[in-house]
Amino acid sequence: MAILYKVKVDTISIETKTLIVQIESFHPDAMNFSENLGFAMKILYDSAKSKSTLSKFIDHECTMSETWMQNNVKGFISNCKLIEVRTPEIEELMDNGSYLYWFGETNQANAKISITVTNTAWIEHLSIASNWGSTAYDTVVDYKDREPINPVIDANSFSVDYKNSGGWIPVNGQSIKEYSSSWPVLYMPKYSEKSYRRIRKISYKNLTPKIIEELLFKTVFILERTGNKYFGTLVPYGENFGMLYLKSDQEADFYLKYKADIVTIGIAEFNTNDPAKVKII
Numbered sequence: 001m002a003i004l005y006k007v008k009v010d011t012i013s014i015e016t017k018t019l020i021v022q023i024e025s026f027h028p029d030a031m032n033f034s035e036n037l038g039f040a041m042k043i044l045y046d047s048a049k050s051k052s053t054l055s056k057f058i059d060h061e062c063t064m065s066e067t068w069m070q071n072n073v074k075g076f077i078s079n080c081k082l083i084e085v086r087t088p089e090i091e092e093l094m095d096n097g098s099y100l101y102w103f104g105e106t107n108q109a110n111a112k113i114s115i116t117v118t119n120t121a122w123i124e125h126l127s128i129a130s131n132w133g134s135t136a137y138d139t140v141v142d143y144k145d146r147e148p149i150n151p152v153i154d155a156n157s158f159s160v161d162y163k164n165s166g167g168w169i170p171v172n173g174q175s176i177k178e179y180s181s182s183w184p185v186l187y188m189p190k191y192s193e194k195s196y197r198r199i200r201k202i203s204y205k206n207l208t209p210k211i212i213e214e215l216l217f218k219t220v221f222i223l224e225r226t227g228n229k230y231f232g233t234l235v236p237y238g239e240n241f242g243m244l245y246l247k248s249d250q251e252a253d254f255y256l257k258y259k260a261d262i263v264t265i266g267i268a269e270f271n272t273n274d275p276a277k278v279k280i281i
């Protein structure tokens with residue numbers, strides 16, 4: 001998705017857990033500013049660095065799921081306020097009965113928005129003048145009240161028990177369209193990538209045929225030399241292997257992999273206590 005907004009942090013208050021951001025619209029599809037909590041959640045998500053606390057609790061699949069947004073956004077964000085809109089033309093805010101917003105057609109539009117989070121951990125990766133691009137848009141749902149999400153991850157809550165942990169679902173390999181084969185029952189990750197973490201990181205030089213055989217039909221993370229990252233189930237493909245990522249119990253995406261392209265590969269384990277999981281199957 002194309003970047004719609006340029007975002008820059010104006011102020012941050014640890015005491016009130018609030019940041020104020022300047023948002024500049026520079027795309028014809030981005031003539032909208034809003035107090036919608038989903039709009040604020042996507043702005044924050046787009047700011048998250050790979051090692052930030054926020055990135056461990058929310059991923060792309062979360063922001064694309066209306067159900068996840070409805071059930072979990074208030075665990076991260078308690079308030080969003082549209083402070084001001086600046087355009088050469090109409091600056092009047094509109095009210096849809098749930099929140100204020102601005103929408104218009106102009107060549108230039110800027111806004112200032114205040115976002116209050118439930119825990120300072122969600123904004124700890126930001127500082128004054130931090131800036132990033134965003135694809136934010138409103139998610140129009142009835143956001144449910146819930147307790148604030150605890151940013152502390154319990155190291156003892158992870159499991160590689162494919163059958164009993166709740167993190168995987170058994171799928172008959174022969175039933176997957178386009179990949180029908182003699183594969184055994186596959187235990188596919190049930191939730192999005194952020195509910196798993198990598199263990200036993202193996203580098204390219206240690207990726208022997210025996211190790212590859214041990215990893216087959218397991219859920220893994222792969223980092224390639226190009227910088228691309230993949231998450232899914234490792235399956236054989238001729239003399240090579242590939243990553244299988246299930247979109248339903250019968251449809252999957254497949255990515256052919258070559259050993260020489262891999263920097264590291266690691267088995268995934270499931271966070272049984274993830275407070276805001278999003279199902280992919």
